[in-house]
Amino acid sequence: KAGVTQTPRYLIKTRGQQVTLSCSPISGHRSVSWYQQTPGQGLQFLFEYFSETQRNKGNFPGRFSGRQFSNSRSEMNVSTLELGDSALYLCASSLAGTYRTFFGPGTRLTVL
Amino acid sequence: AQTVTQSQPEMSVQEAETVTLSCTYDTSESDYYLFWYKQPPSRQMILVIRQEAYKQQNATENRFSVNFQKAAKSFSLKISDSQLGDAAMYFCAYSHYSNSGNTPLVFGKGTRLSVIA
Numbered sequence: 001k002a003g004v005t006q007t008p009r010y011l012i013k014t015r016g017q018q019v020t021l022s023c024s025p026i027s028g029h030r031s032v033s034w035y036q037q038t039p040g041q042g043l044q045f046l047f048e049y050f051s052e053t054q055r056n057k058g059n060f061p062g063r064f065s066g067r068q069f070s071n072s073r074s075e076m077n078v079s080t081l082e083l084g085d086s087a088l089y090l091c092a093s094s095l096a097g098t099y100r101t102f103f104g105p106g107t108r109l110t111v112l
Numbered sequence: 113a114q115t116v117t118q119s120q121p122e123m124s125v126q127e128a129e130t131v132t133l134s135c136t137y138d139t140s141e142s143d144y145y146l147f148w149y150k151q152p153p154s155r156q157m158i159l160v161i162r163q164e165a166y167k168q169q170n171a172t173e174n175r176f177s178v179n180f181q182k183a184a185k186s187f188s189l190k191i192s193d194s195q196l197g198d199a200a201m202y203f204c205a206y207s208h209y210s211n212s213g214n215t216p217l218v219f220g221k222g223t224r225l226s227v228i229a
Contacts, residue, residue: 031213031214033216033217035217042219042220042221042222043203043217043219045216045217045218048216050213055212055213056212056215056216058216088155090157092157092217094214096213099145099147099162099164099207099214100159100162101147101159101217102159103149103156103157103158104156105154105155105156106155106156108155
């Protein structure tokens, strides 16, 4: 069974631009979560989607948004990029009723 | 709010030796899960081991085992017979069940483990 996939793997943007990251969960997983990883703040939860509905949301500004499609694929969008948004963005999926979360390889976003 | 603390930013171990990584957490929940994740230089987060709080028996996965002390809110990871491939960042994480499903993972800051040949 294929793992969690994320595209693109690397991205370079400039301040003020917007970006969309994509995540395909493991087949059958309906829960998709996003995390931001930076050297200073560590791993921080962004949001979680389950069956196309946002179920949990972390403490991030409204510039960060996401959505989930009927096939469980998820996208996250960051508008008006700031230098501090440079990070590794990790997507994770899990099967309902389990405590096993599987992570994708991440998207490395660099904001110049 | 739940917190996870890893007090050792860096650790090193000789190949074939044993090393223990520390983790403490804070929660008011009684039913929760604790995890150790490994993140090698490739950045792929891999689940190493999981412990259910209601289980008294410590979890083991091959060379990896935990020492779960619920009263002390301590959850350490022991790696036996360390191998070069064990070199990575190790994150301790917490989650518990809520009415809307599993809560998001709360991670510690991580411990960078080096394995010396």
